[in-house]
Amino acid sequence: MKKKDPALWAACRLHRILSHVHRRTHAADPIPGLSALLEEQRAVKRSWGMYRKAQSRGWTHCTQVLLERLLSDIESVHAASRRAPSPEIPGIPIIADIFAEITHLPDEFAQVEILPKEKRIDVITDEITLEEVYLGRFSIQLHLDSLWRQRDATAFVILAQDPNSSSSDSSCTHPHVRDEAICAGDAAAPISHALAQGRIGDAFQLINRVLHTYNGSSAYVDLDDWDGRSCSDCGQITSGDDLYLCDCCEQDYCDNCIRICNRCGESICLDCSESGEDGSRLCPSCKDTEDNATEEPAVSDEPVQEPQPQTETTHEHSHAPDIIADRDELSDVTSDGEGRATAADVSPPQAA
Amino acid sequence: MKILYINNHGGGFADHIEVEDGSTVQKLFEQKMPGADPADYLIRVDRLPASAEQVLSADSRVSVTPLKIEGA
Numbered sequence: 386m387k388k389k390d391p392a393l394w395a396a397c398r399l400h401r402i403l404s405h406v407h408r409r410t411h412a413a414d415p416i417p418g419l420s421a422l423l424e425e426q427r428a429v430k431r432s433w434g435m436y437r438k439a440q441s442r443g444w445t446h447c448t449q450v451l452l453e454r455l456l457s458d459i460e461s462v463h464a465a466s467r468r469a470p471s472p473e474i475p476g477i478p479i480i481a482d483i484f485a486e487i488t489h490l491p492d493e494f495a496q497v498e499i500l501p502k503e504k505r506i507d508v509i510t511d512e513i514t515l516e517e518v519y520l521g522r523f524s525i526q527l528h529l530d531s532l533w534r535q536r537d538a539t540a541f542v543i544l545a546q547d548p549n550s551s552s553s554d555s556s557c558t559h560p561h562v563r564d565e566a567i568c569a570g571d572a573a574a575p576i577s578h579a580l581a582q583g584r585i586g587d588a589f590q591l592i593n594r595v596l597h598t599y600n601g602s603s604a605y606v607d608l609d610d611w612d613g614r615s616c617s618d619c620g621q622i623t624s625g626d627d628l629y630l631c632d633c634c635e636q637d638y639c640d641n642c643i644r645i646c647n648r649c650g651e652s653i654c655l656d657c658s659e660s661g662e663d664g665s666r667l668c669p670s671c672k673d674t675e676d677n678a679t680e681e682p683a684v685s686d687e688p689v690q691e692p693q694p695q696t697e698t699t700h701e702h703s704h705a706p707d708i709i710a711d712r713d714e715l716s717d718v719t720s721d722g723e724g725r726a727t728a729a730d731v732s733p734p735q736a737a
Numbered sequence: 738m739k740i741l742y743i744n745n746h747g748g749g750f751a752d753h754i755e756v757e758d759g760s761t762v763q764k765l766f767e768q769k770m771p772g773a774d775p776a777d778y779l780i781r782v783d784r785l786p787a788s789a790e791q792v793l794s795a796d797s798r799v800s801v802t803p804l805k806i807e808g809a
Contacts, residue, residue, distance in 0.1 A: 600807035
């Protein structure tokens, strides 16, 4: 063994931390449950003294009552002794066990690095893809000095190696990682126990398994919305496929916040639209045209309904002109007799 | 004989338990995790991957870790 073996250094440091914490925790009550057991034993002694006194004085009824109490107290002693932990349960792990945990880390992870200067143990996970969303590899870093304060998942820092952050929250590199901290969920208790018992390999593996699991009901960002963007009007996170581009301001809007100009069929947001003379919404260019025209086409003020599925071609944004080919086509649709297209004649923009 | 059994499912406790001589990993798993599928767990004996037929020896260290653990 080398003099400055990093694994041995890490094992010694972990042992020092865990021993100190163990002494501090158990100084007042070295065996959890011992004080309760002693209290029950005192109760037995008390009941036994009373019983003997009653018996010597010939108090037959009292003797019977105290005998029942004595039996009950003895049962309480048995119960309290069962609650006391078995001495076989490991308290402070020995250095050799911690050392073995650390030296076996390469069996679980392709890359393991022990950094004495930074007081850290780092491992790299394999590439992680959840629900077809590629999240890449993660570096799981155990900061040894954090264990002085807390022996739980907060001692770990999770760094994305090939970050594919959520587009709506760049601090989320994983559905259960935000600001490089993991929300361990079901693994929280096992991680705490593993760290307290010096089972470093188990603690790293538990973090690794959480990173390989998606819990859609409790994620910082749902994977369904991972590549989503917020609507420029209401702010709702929406998949890029379901966003519409305003042809005027070129911002993204959800289907509730986009409108179409019936006259030209362009997608247009509420801010960019203008009211025609009949109160309907028009895009700025059609509004100009209306102002100069004698014949004024009507437009729809209806919000865009459910987007129609598009099966063949996908685009980053959909535009009304993709659906309504051109003005000539629009003019062919049913009119109200004055050349104005009715609202029902104009199809909503489709999501790509 | 006694072995150290570490269950990283749920509470994540480590206990010294008594098992029959000649017990295999599969027998211990069926006894400790009734109804569970071994394919859903990482099972290690003395920190190394173990086969179902592997016979346990005194002071073996057996750990069972779920493959899927839900974060929050």
